[in-house]
Amino acid sequence: MATCNVCGSMILFGGKKEGNYRFCNNTCLAKGKVFLVSDQIPHDVVEKETKALHHGSCPKCGNHGPVDVHLSYRVWSALLFTSWKTTVNICCKRCGVKAQALDLTLSSLFGWWGIPWGIFITPVQIVKNVIGICKAKNHLTPSPALRNQVRLLIAANYLENEK
Ligand SMILES: [Zn+2]
Ligand SMILES: [Zn+2]
Incomplete structure (x- = not known):
């Protein structure tokens, strides 16, 4: 579908x-x-911007990179309402783990209290964050996910300037 x-x-x-x-x-x-x-967007433009971002300092803490995409997963519920999302964090490994730990804590506290989705989604988001934290590593070369994000950022900038 x-x-x-x-x-x-x-x-x-x-x-x-x-x-x-x-x-x-x-x-x-x-x-x-x-x-x-x-x-x-031409491939070489994306490649150049991706490398610059990857080797640059972290946009969140300003410390030395490498900078890459770190996903964090959040869920929160209020009775019949449950909302969940994946956040794309473009930052260094340490900031990535920090974002995952924060979402892990918030989801563990506030994810469960919705019927029916809270009960199903909360363990999923918790596990995803735990896996993210355990598998966190510094990429020596930019990941395909970072390249995709850079491509979208350049496109968003272009559309913004066109207005
Ligand atoms: Zn849609
Ligand atoms: Zn950082």
């Missing part, structure tokens, strides 16, 4: 199609412009 490239929800009927991307509605289509633009 197709999923929206922006919000990740399943597309049952209709939806919008642009290039290789599917979007669930016009709001996501507008946000998805950045994906379409990102495909047009």
Whole structure:
């Protein structure tokens, strides 16, 4: 089944199609412009920016890198409502682990208290953070995830300047 490239929800009927991307509605289509633009950015531009970011100092703490993508996972619930998200942290390893530890703590405290999703999603988010913390390492070369993020950042900048 197709999923929206922006919000990740399943597309049952209709939806919008642009290039290789599917979007669930016009709001996501507008946000998805950045994906379409990102495909047009030349490879060497992305490569150069990625290397610069990777070797530069950490945007969060200012300390020496290498800088890469560190994902952290959060969930919180309030009775019938549960919200969860994945945060893309572009930072050094130490800041990445810090973000994962924070999300781990918040999810353990506030994730459970929603019916029914809190009970299912909370252990998933906890495990993902634990794995992230255990597997944290310094990448000697930029990861593909960092390259993707840089591509999207350049595209977002381009769209911002176009306005
Ligand atoms: Zn969507
Ligand atoms: Zn840092």
